[in-house]
Each structure stands twice: as C-alpha cells, then as structure tokens.
Amino acid sequence: MSIVLDISQRNSVLKKMAILVDQNRDEILNENLIDLKSYQGSDLAMRDRLKVDDHKIEVMIAALKQLAYQEDPIGVERFRFTHDNGMQVYNKTAPFGTVLIIYESRPDVTVEAAGIAFKSGNKILLKGGKESLHSNLAIAKLWHQALKEETISLDWITYLNYNRLETQSFLEKPTQNVDLIVPRGGERLIAFVKEHATCPVIVSGRGNNFVYVHNEADKALALDNIINGKTDKISACNAVDKVLIDKNLPNKEDFVKNLITTLKNFNVEILGDTSLSKYEEVLPISDNSIWQEEFLDYKIVIGETENAQEAISTINEYSGGHSAAIITRNQIEAETFMTNVDCAAVYHNASTRFTDGFQLGLGGELAISTDKLHQRGPIGLQHLVTNKWYIHGDGQIR
Incomplete structure (x- = not known):
C-alpha cells in the first residue's frame, strides 16, 4: 500500500480536476459524440447513461468541488478506550488501499468514482465499458494531468483498457494488489465479477x-x-x-x-x-x-x-x-x-x-450498494474506508 497523501494534496488534485473538466468540456463532448455514434444498441437506458451533455459536465464539476471541501475521511476516531494497564486504545478510519470499479456506459463515473476513491486515500483502477471508451480515456487523461501538475504519481488513478477476456484474467489473477471490487451495472456484469473475483466485492445491484x-x-x-x-x-x-x-x-x-x-x-x-x-x-x-x-x-x-x-x-x-x-x-x-x-x-x-450520493449530501457516490456489508446504499466518501487499531503504551506486556 502506498503512503497516504496529505489531505491538502488530495484536495488540490480535486480542485485542479474541476478546473480541467471545465476547460476541456468541448473535448469531452466531442469524444462522447464518437461513442454515441458508435453505439448500435437499442437500449434506451444504456444510451441515456452513455450520453454526456453540458448539464452532466456541470454535475461532474460540482461533485469534484463538493468532495474537495468535505472533511478528510481518513483518521476519524470511531472508538477510544483506556486499558486497566494504562494503554491508550483508539480505532480510526483508514483507506482500503486499491479499489477496482467495473462499470458500464457512464463516463461521469470516471470522474465521480475516481474522485471519491482518491479523496479517501485509495488508489483506484477504473474499468469502463467499451461503449464509452473515448469519453473515459479523455477524462482519465485529465486526471493524469491534474496529478502531474501536483507532482503526484499517476498510478493513483489508472484506467484499465481491457476487453472481457483480459478483465476476467485480471479478476482471477490480478497483476497488482486489489483490496476491493465494486461492479456497477446490470445483473450480467455483477454475476461475471462475482464469479471470477478473488477479493471482496460490494454489489451495486438492481433497482426495481x-x-x-x-x-x-x-x-x-x-x-x-x-x-x-x-x-x-x-x-x-x-x-x-x-x-x-x-x-x-x-x-x-x-x-x-x-x-x-x-x-x-x-x-x-x-x-x-x-x-x-x-x-x-x-x-x-x-x-x-x-x-x-x-x-x-x-x-x-x-x-x-x-x-x-x-x-x-x-x-x-x-x-x-x-x-x-x-x-x-x-x-x-x-x-x-x-x-x-x-x-x-x-x-x-x-x-x-x-437515492443518490450527491442528493443525499455525500458529494457523489462510488456506487449504490444493495449489499449489507460493509455499506448499504450510496457509497460515499465516508464509506470507502476501513478501520485500524492504534494502541499506545509504555512497555506493557501480557
């Protein structure tokens, strides 16, 4: 696991990304138009999720700005206890490490998911659908520009341009450490991920x-x-x-x-x-x-x-x-x-x-979990963390 970046560094990248999305909206829209023209399906919902317009770009920018001004979710004290022997015991929030999100058609997830993961101290691997590839690559390029301008390693946010077989192979035998996987899409995608994944999966399931x-x-x-x-x-x-x-x-x-x-x-x-x-x-x-x-x-x-x-x-x-x-x-x-x-x-x-992370005050969402562990509903900034114990002593032994 990488050394956690200082909160000021994380916020600076988010603010920079908001500026870059605004400055490069024409490029994003043009790349999205290529994706829309290439989409041959008849699925109205898929086309709607695929399409990026000025309103969606404004929502992306607003989500990044809201994230930048939220409290640091890392190191939040959840519990404290003083042992009889004098040890001071604390439980605090900590990053997962590396999160993989696999999603269909929605280029705005490339902004929202990466922003939430990065702010919460996690590296993120983004695996979008082939139908939104041009849009996603344009946005991923802006993430790397924001990281580079803040002199932060580009591997904090990685776009995986994999086909289905390459994705299956990565799920079964990851070429790097992955701590958590979130599939965000239809039931076929979720079943595919659950079948092949070798690490914990949070299901963003069906609505109905x-x-x-x-x-x-x-x-x-x-x-x-x-x-x-x-x-x-x-x-x-x-x-x-x-x-x-x-x-x-x-x-x-x-x-x-x-x-x-x-x-x-x-x-x-x-x-x-x-x-x-x-x-x-x-x-x-x-x-x-x-x-x-x-x-x-x-x-x-x-x-x-x-x-x-x-x-x-x-x-x-x-x-x-x-x-x-x-x-x-x-x-x-x-x-x-x-x-x-x-x-x-x-x-x-x-x-x-x-039922939406931004609408419920979370500054966007990684996904909406229908699982009960470890988080249910919108997975926001506060939920993309695990916890660890901090114990301070002065020589105590058991």
Whole structure:
C-alpha cells in the first residue's frame, strides 16, 4: 500500500480536476459524440447513461468541488478506550488501499468514482465499458494531468483498457494488489465479477423500486411522486418500476384513471394485476416473475394491495433491496413501513429518485450498494474506508 497523501494534496488534485473538466468540456463532448455514434444498441437506458451533455459536465464539476471541501475521511476516531494497564486504545478510519470499479456506459463515473476513491486515500483502477471508451480515456487523461501538475504519481488513478477476456484474467489473477471490487451495472456484469473475483466485492445491484399508495395518501402528491420516479430518468437505478395501491384508498378509481392517463401521456407501458388490468390501457400481467424485473424503460406495473402489511411483504419479496416509498399522511404507518421494508433507502412522501450520493449530501457516490456489508446504499466518501487499531503504551506486556 502506498503512503497516504496529505489531505491538502488530495484536495488540490480535486480542485485542479474541476478546473480541467471545465476547460476541456468541448473535448469531452466531442469524444462522447464518437461513442454515441458508435453505439448500435437499442437500449434506451444504456444510451441515456452513455450520453454526456453540458448539464452532466456541470454535475461532474460540482461533485469534484463538493468532495474537495468535505472533511478528510481518513483518521476519524470511531472508538477510544483506556486499558486497566494504562494503554491508550483508539480505532480510526483508514483507506482500503486499491479499489477496482467495473462499470458500464457512464463516463461521469470516471470522474465521480475516481474522485471519491482518491479523496479517501485509495488508489483506484477504473474499468469502463467499451461503449464509452473515448469519453473515459479523455477524462482519465485529465486526471493524469491534474496529478502531474501536483507532482503526484499517476498510478493513483489508472484506467484499465481491457476487453472481457483480459478483465476476467485480471479478476482471477490480478497483476497488482486489489483490496476491493465494486461492479456497477446490470445483473450480467455483477454475476461475471462475482464469479471470477478473488477479493471482496460490494454489489451495486438492481433497482426495481416500489411506491406504496396508502389509504391515507395525499393523492395529488402520490401522482406527482410516481410520475417523477418513473419518467424523470428511466436509466437510473433509483427509478420506480412498481406501484402498489391500497384497495381502501378513497376515490381509488378516480386516482387510478388519473394515474393511467398521466403515465400514457409520457408513453409509459402499463401492466396491471387482475384488479387493475380491467382498465383499457392496462395490459394484464402474464407472469408473476415480472414483479422482480428492473425495467430501465418506459414501463411500469401497478397492482392493488390489501393493506400496509401486505405491501411490505410484497416489496420484501420482489424488490431489489434498493429503494421504496410510502405515500401517506399517517406518520405511524409511515414509520412502520420504513422500519420493516428491507431496502437500502426508504422514503415517506418523497421520490426514490433521491437515492443518490450527491442528493443525499455525500458529494457523489462510488456506487449504490444493495449489499449489507460493509455499506448499504450510496457509497460515499465516508464509506470507502476501513478501520485500524492504534494502541499506545509504555512497555506493557501480557
């Protein structure tokens, strides 16, 4: 493991990178255009994640600046203890060492992931998808320029331009030390990494997020919440795919009709269970396995549920463990729902679209973990650390 850089050095690189991204936005956009023109797939979510525009560049710059001004996550005291023999015992945060992130299509991850890893004292190996190669290499070049201008070794941030076989070989027999791997992408990518990796893996898994409209819901709020969650960004893992509507919701039929009309205005394909597929524009569910699917598309499933307890049970059975929301005026019901739903992020009267490191105040995210060890939800600056024990004595022996 390399000697940890001083916090001022780490912050200087982040600030320099923010300036370089701003100064070189035309080059990034031009390289991204090459990637977009080369992409032949029909996956709308993949294309959306691949595309870089001025707004995405502004978000990259903002994330770098926010990271630069956050507290140092290294050396934070988590525990202290004075032993009977006088030893002073401390537990403090420490870097992992080297982190490998394997991701698909998103050039902004090349900024965000590297920034978080570097600020938290880790070296990072970036393995992006072939569909975003030109964009990623342009951004990696800027990282090396920022490191060079601060006279810091370039091996703190490395881009691995590997094909699938080379990646598999590296996972199985790394040519350098790797302490942690984070796959960020679809289920096929995650399965590939878990099959071949020889070191710990944190899974950034599927979304398949639910909204439960409780019988004491504000119906206008519920409608806005569902539409935002479904249509704001279909390529996001925090998008809504399933809606459960309480059978005792007052004026339920009017709400359902309004929901269907509004979703259709956004060209969303609607599927429903037996109670809701009676509506003309709702297709019947042909296979219950659809409740487990993450769509990443203009597609949604709506269903009726008996009560909050059944909604919780359904979510825990089918969701990806990412995000779920309850819409209700009843605070007690909301607390019960949030306590018992087994997801990384639970919401009361707010959109699942906020499950995002930057939105939740972390200064961006390496990924959104659906694992429970060692971190769940957005993996931010504060979470890309492990810990170590510091024991100070004056000759004590046991």
